[in-house]
Amino acid sequence: MQPLVNLASPDDSGAWPAKRRKVLDWLMMDTQNERFIDNIFVEMCERLLDSGVPLGRATLHFAIQHPQWFGARILWHRGITEAKIDTFEHGVEETAEYLESPVYEIRMGASELRQRIDDGTQAASRYPLWRQLSNEGLTDYVAWPLIHTQDKRHVVSFVSDKPQGFSQDHLVLFADVLPALALVSEIRLKNRLARTLLETYVGPHASEQILAGATSRGSGSTVGAAILICDLRNFTAISDAWPRDDVIELLNGYFDAMSAPIEKHGGEILKFMGDGLLAIFPLSKSTACADLLQAIREAQTAVTALNKEHSAAGREPLAYGIGVHAGDVMYGNIGSRSRLDFTVIGPAVNIASRLESLTKQIGYSVLLSEAFVKLAGVKNQVKSLGSYTLKGLERPIGVFGIPADQTENIEA
Numbered sequence: 001m002q003p004l005v006n007l008a009s010p011d012d013s014g015a016w017p018a019k020r021r022k023v024l025d026w027l028m029m030d031t032q033n034e035r036f037i038d039n040i041f042v043e044m045c046e047r048l049l050d051s052g053v054p055l056g057r058a059t060l061h062f063a064i065q066h067p068q069w070f071g072a073r074i075l076w077h078r079g080i081t082e083a084k085i086d087t088f089e090h091g092v093e094e095t096a097e098y099l100e101s102p103v104y105e106i107r108m109g110a111s112e113l114r115q116r117i118d119d120g121t122q123a124a125s126r127y128p129l130w131r132q133l134s135n136e137g138l139t140d141y142v143a144w145p146l147i148h149t150q151d152k153r154h155v156v157s158f159v160s161d162k163p164q165g166f167s168q169d170h171l172v173l174f175a176d177v178l179p180a181l182a183l184v185s186e187i188r189l190k191n192r193l194a195r196t197l198l199e200t201y202v203g204p205h206a207s208e209q210i211l212a213g214a215t216s217r218g219s220g221s222t223v224g225a226a227i228l229i230c231d232l233r234n235f236t237a238i239s240d241a242w243p244r245d246d247v248i249e250l251l252n253g254y255f256d257a258m259s260a261p262i263e264k265h266g267g268e269i270l271k272f273m274g275d276g277l278l279a280i281f282p283l284s285k286s287t288a289c290a291d292l293l294q295a296i297r298e299a300q301t302a303v304t305a306l307n308k309e310h311s312a313a314g315r316e317p318l319a320y321g322i323g324v325h326a327g328d329v330m331y332g333n334i335g336s337r338s339r340l341d342f343t344v345i346g347p348a349v350n351i352a353s354r355l356e357s358l359t360k361q362i363g364y365s366v367l368l369s370e371a372f373v374k375l376a377g378v379k380n381q382v383k384s385l386g387s388y389t390l391k392g393l394e395r396p397i398g399v400f401g402i403p404a405d406q407t408e409n410i411e412a
Contacts, residue, residue, distance in 0.1 A: 017176040023047040027180040037188040038074045038083040044181070045076045053170050056138055056161025060146070061103050062154045062189060078161060102127055106145050106155045113143045116165060133159055140165030144178055148186040156181065205268045205282075206342040224283035225344065226292045226326045226372060227352040228267065230258055232275035233319035233360070251275065254318055257302035264298070265291040270343050276356075280329065280344055289326065289376035296322060296366060296402075323355030325369040326376075354390035355399065362401070370398030 017024055026047060031040050037060070045058050060074040070092050075084040092098050102113050115123060117130040118139040125131050130141060143157035158174060160166050166174075232254055239247050258277060259269055266288070267279045281288040281295075307317035327348030335341045355367040362385060373379050379400075387396035 016179060018172050019176065021051070021173065021176060023051060023173075024176055024180055027177065027184055031184055035188065035191070037185050038085055040184060040188070041074050042076050042081065042083050044177070048173070048177075049078070051173070053158075053173065054160045054162035054164065054166070055158060057133070057159040059157045060154070060185065061156075062185075063107070063152070064189070097128075100127060101129055102141070102143050102157070103155045106143055107153050111145065113141070114171075115141050117141050117159075137161060139163060142166060142171065142174065144174070146178065146182050146185065148182060148189070154185070203268045203270060206270065221331055222328050223331045224327070225280040225329050225331075225348070226283060226288050226324065226375075227329065227344070227349055228262070228279045228281070228292055228296070228322060228324050229349075229352045229356045230277050230279075230320055230322045231356050233321065235275040250318075253306055254303070254320075257306050258299045258320075261295040261298035261302065265295045267292065267295055271341070278343070278349070280331075283326065283375075289372065292324065293376065293378070296324075300365075320365060321356045321359030322366045323352045323357070323359065324367070324372050325352040325355060326372040327351070350392060351390060351397065354392070358388060358390070358399065364401035366402040368400045368402070370400065373398075373400050
């Protein structure tokens with residue numbers, strides 16, 4: 001198919017841009033202080049309107065690297081001041097909505113798509129999206145790939161809402177804008193990707209510290225925190241007996257049940273350790289202890305629901321142990337010169353870990369230290385189990401348990 005806009009140059013004078021334009025100057029020279037591509041996209045569309053382009057709707061479609069999302073769409077239409085951002089979960093790429101879309105055709109290699117969508121022809125009804133846009137009064141559709149480094153293909157589309165649609169001059173203007181938009185969007189997308197990957201692997205709070213410059217070994221600070229350490233019981237036997245994929249599915253389901261309430265209530269999961277996790281609730285927030293207890297309540301409810309599914313499938317229910325303590329921790333970078341781990345260490349972490357191990361001995365799935373119980377103000381709502389000398393400690397500490405049938409009655 002011949003390109004709609006031919007920018008080939010017969011000499012070495014260059015082919016881009018075909019014409020110097022205000023919108024292009026703005027994209028290349030005046031957007032450096034704007035962090036978010038959706039804001040840039042909205043202003044670009046408004047500037048295109050001001051330059052006489054009959055633009056009614058425009059979209060940017062990005063394939064993104066995210067544990068939950070396959071892609072995102074930024075949507076602008078005439079009259080809005082903020083773009084609408086939609087995210088699409090993994091699996092959408094297998095749906096008819098995606099496979100029967102112009103975005104799919106562009107991502108599969110098409111160099112451009114242009115179609116009058118208001119003339120009632122069979123071509124104008126090729127995609128359900130085109131029929132929908134035509135019903136909304138839009139007239140002319142054009143889309144191109146937005147090429148990033150290593151030929152990563154994203155998609156940009158422009159749709160006219162005027163009877164005359166787009167002229168050849170408008171198409172040349174779009175073609176001049178595309179390379180600049182590709183550069184501007186790739187920078188923002190990579191910045192967002194870096195932040196997303198850090199959040200995915202080290203959590204939102206640690207990622208902020210790292211992005212702010214906490215990247216040297218030993219950098220960090222001492223903070224007060226309520227500490228939660230959780231471990232799955234009998235995992236070694238399960239992993240030996242179950243197929244690999246079933247073990248991974250079990251772990252993911254278990255971690256979803258535990259992690260979602262922790263993150264929902266302001267906890268920071270610092271690491272997954274095989275079948276366990278370490279999380280903190282910074283005491284700088286006055287409700288940290290209450291938030292931790294609420295997270296445990298909701299996690300236990302989620303695990304109970306998960307165990308019903310396991311029972312229905314003929315599997316043994318999952319058991320776990322949780323140790324909780326409060327105290328000062330060193331929060332920062334630890335590791336070798338070339339490989340660092342952003343985590344917490346200190347005696348307070350060790351006590352939480354020892355309490356988690358103690359759950360195996362005394363029949364309670366959740367054990368709380370006396371220090372945490374006093375700080376949370378729940379001494380009358382939990383059961384005193386006496387004093388225990390934990391490994392590595394010279395003096396015994398008071399230990400409290402949460403009876404399974406009283407979990408939902410504790411109010412910090």
